[in-house]
Amino acid sequence: MTNDASVVAVEQVSKRYAGNSVQILDQLSLRVTEGEFLAVVGPSGCGKTTLLRCIAGLLPPDSGQVLHRGQQLGGPPPWLSIVFQDYNRSLFPWLSVRRNVGFGLRKLPRRERDERVRRALAAVNLEDSADLYPWQLSGGMQQRCALARAIAASPQVLLLDEPFASVDAQTRIDLQDMVLGICRELRLSTLLVTHDIEEAVFMADRVAVLSTRPARVVEEIDIDLGPHRDQLTTKESARFLELRHRVFTEVRRQARPAPATAGG
Amino acid sequence: MSSKAIPTEAAQPPYGVPAEARSKVRSAATGPGRSRVPPWRTRLWQLLWQVGFVVVLLAIWERAAKTADVPYLPPLGDIADGYVSLFHGELLTQELLPSLYRVATGFGIGVAVGISVGLLVGYLRAVEPWVRPVLEFNRAIPVAAVLPGALLLFGATDTMRVLVIAFGCTFPVLLAAIDGARRVDDLMLDSARIAGLSRPQTMVRVVFPAALPQILAGVRIALGIALIMMVISELIAADNGIGQYILRNQRLFRTADVYAGVLVIGTVGWVFTTAILQAEKRMLRWHRGWRSLPE
Numbered sequence: 001m002t003n004d005a006s007v008v009a010v011e012q013v014s015k016r017y018a019g020n021s022v023q024i025l026d027q028l029s030l031r032v033t034e035g036e037f038l039a040v041v042g043p044s045g046c047g048k049t050t051l052l053r054c055i056a057g058l059l060p061p062d063s064g065q066v067l068h069r070g071q072q073l074g075g076p077p078p079w080l081s082i083v084f085q086d087y088n089r090s091l092f093p094w095l096s097v098r099r100n101v102g103f104g105l106r107k108l109p110r111r112e113r114d115e116r117v118r119r120a121l122a123a124v125n126l127e128d129s130a131d132l133y134p135w136q137l138s139g140g141m142q143q144r145c146a147l148a149r150a151i152a153a154s155p156q157v158l159l160l161d162e163p164f165a166s167v168d169a170q171t172r173i174d175l176q177d178m179v180l181g182i183c184r185e186l187r188l189s190t191l192l193v194t195h196d197i198e199e200a201v202f203m204a205d206r207v208a209v210l211s212t213r214p215a216r217v218v219e220e221i222d223i224d225l226g227p228h229r230d231q232l233t234t235k236e237s238a239r240f241l242e243l244r245h246r247v248f249t250e251v252r253r254q255a256r257p258a259p260a261t262a263g264g
Numbered sequence: 265m266s267s268k269a270i271p272t273e274a275a276q277p278p279y280g281v282p283a284e285a286r287s288k289v290r291s292a293a294t295g296p297g298r299s300r301v302p303p304w305r306t307r308l309w310q311l312l313w314q315v316g317f318v319v320v321l322l323a324i325w326e327r328a329a330k331t332a333d334v335p336y337l338p339p340l341g342d343i344a345d346g347y348v349s350l351f352h353g354e355l356l357t358q359e360l361l362p363s364l365y366r367v368a369t370g371f372g373i374g375v376a377v378g379i380s381v382g383l384l385v386g387y388l389r390a391v392e393p394w395v396r397p398v399l400e401f402n403r404a405i406p407v408a409a410v411l412p413g414a415l416l417l418f419g420a421t422d423t424m425r426v427l428v429i430a431f432g433c434t435f436p437v438l439l440a441a442i443d444g445a446r447r448v449d450d451l452m453l454d455s456a457r458i459a460g461l462s463r464p465q466t467m468v469r470v471v472f473p474a475a476l477p478q479i480l481a482g483v484r485i486a487l488g489i490a491l492i493m494m495v496i497s498e499l500i501a502a503d504n505g506i507g508q509y510i511l512r513n514q515r516l517f518r519t520a521d522v523y524a525g526v527l528v529i530g531t532v533g534w535v536f537t538t539a540i541l542q543a544e545k546r547m548l549r550w551h552r553g554w555r556s557l558p559e
């Protein structure tokens with residue numbers, strides 16, 4: 001339980017909505033270790049996004065603490081990036097794709113900034129669209145733009161808030177492969193919040209299952225599918241189905257009432 | 265321009281199609297075959313009708329001026345002389361330029377104050393409900409009503425006129441900026457924080473551009489107020505300016521010059537409005553494209 005190995009350590013974090021007594025997080029503890037891909041799944045509306053905002057440093061916890069490399073910071077650490085679900089609201093519509101990707105790099109000298117933007121766009125295969133505006137792109141391309149913005153900042157930690165929930169099935173599969181490739185290549189420590197159990201098992205090294213509100217981690221399951229995942233062979237393997245079954249059962253058990261459909 | 269500005273749903277490309285292919289899709293969707301009459305011909309006809317209408321109106325006026333010998337119907341030639349004389353020589357420097365200086369300075373100050381204070385109040389949401397009633401009440405004051413008070417405080421000076429114009433321009437811009445800043449998406453603000461922007465940087469680089477559509481709507485209202493207040497402030501105790509020129513000629517029963525002054529103000533207003541509309545068109549191209557996005 002040393003903090004050194006954890007890039008992000010969530011310790012006994014509780015959170016209520018201000019002004020009323022709805023508790024969202026209940027003494028939740030979680031850690032992301034160096035280079036790990038952790039997926040967090042849970043029933044709809046259980047507070048996954050709130051957890052992510054706490055981890056990002058966007059929302060202070062009521063009690064407990066979030067440590068980034070052993071330190072408690074007042075805001076988002078500079079080595080952390082996020083991709084939000086809703087690209088239409090997180091990308092800046094008045095900036096071209098290129099300028100969106102370079103948005104957080106103002107402090108760098110111009111040449112280095114251009115180079116980083118170029119590399120990030122190349123990584124998501126979007127070089128040809130650099131001078132278009134985000135709203136001129138399809139949903140999948142916009143989400144790739146958001147991904148490029150996230151990695152252009154050279155992060156060590158990448159947070160993904162249901163990043164594939166707003167795109168069609170085929171695009172989702174392409175994006176999953178793209179994200180996995182990027183995370184491995186850049187050795188990112190990644191935290192994926194999703195309601196898609198198959199996606200969590202397919203992508204992660206470890207899956208944490210949350211309870212219904214107020215959320216706690218009820219189960220952590222190691223996904224021993226090896227570092228290389230393939231949409232066909234991995235998803236057809238007996239081990240994958242077994243793990244998916246386990247996670248699915250656990251999530252179902254948490255969602256006591258009839259299963260809802262909306263994401264949360 | 266229209267062939268590449270806004271993607272329609274039909275032209276929305278499949279995932280991964282490169283840019284060149286997409287623009288082809290778009291121009292195919294909006295290309296030839298939609299209208300049978302070439303656009304230049306429609307525009308020419310429209311122009312002919314517009315010019316024709318003006319010519320007819322002027323002809324009626326001229327005919328009336330020739331037949332009826334009344335002072336309020338001066339011949340067009342006299343009005344045109346007065347109009348032209350305001351654009352050169354002494355009348356330009358003594359009447360038109362001082363007016364333009366007042367309107368430009370007052371408008372500029374009002375817009376600048378309105379934008380900066382409005383963005384601040386709208387961004388720091390905690391302050392907003394607290395100051396809002398004061399601002400709403402101030403906006404409800406017809407600006408002309410503050411004129412006597414301003415005359416008392418600052419005297420019949422240029423400062424007074426500029427301040428009155430600025431006062432009138434501030435509130436529509438201010439309230440629009442508050443609204444725009446309040447409506448900035450939380451996710452964009454989160455994105456700015458993650459990107460490491462400080463609060464002032466976020467104001468300039470995120471809140472301001474996001475609020476620009478609302479702000480420019482306020483600016484257009486402010487322009488109208490600025491022109492009105494320019495004239496009114498010059499009707500009271502001024503020794504120059506276009507408003508004063510009109511008033512002076514009215515007292516001398518020089519009807520043609522009175523009308524010429526009014527036409528000059530109309531021209532000034534038209535130039536300003538056109539300039540702002542053009543600027544708006546350029547600055548908000550992204551906004552129209554963004555909002556017309558299907559879904």
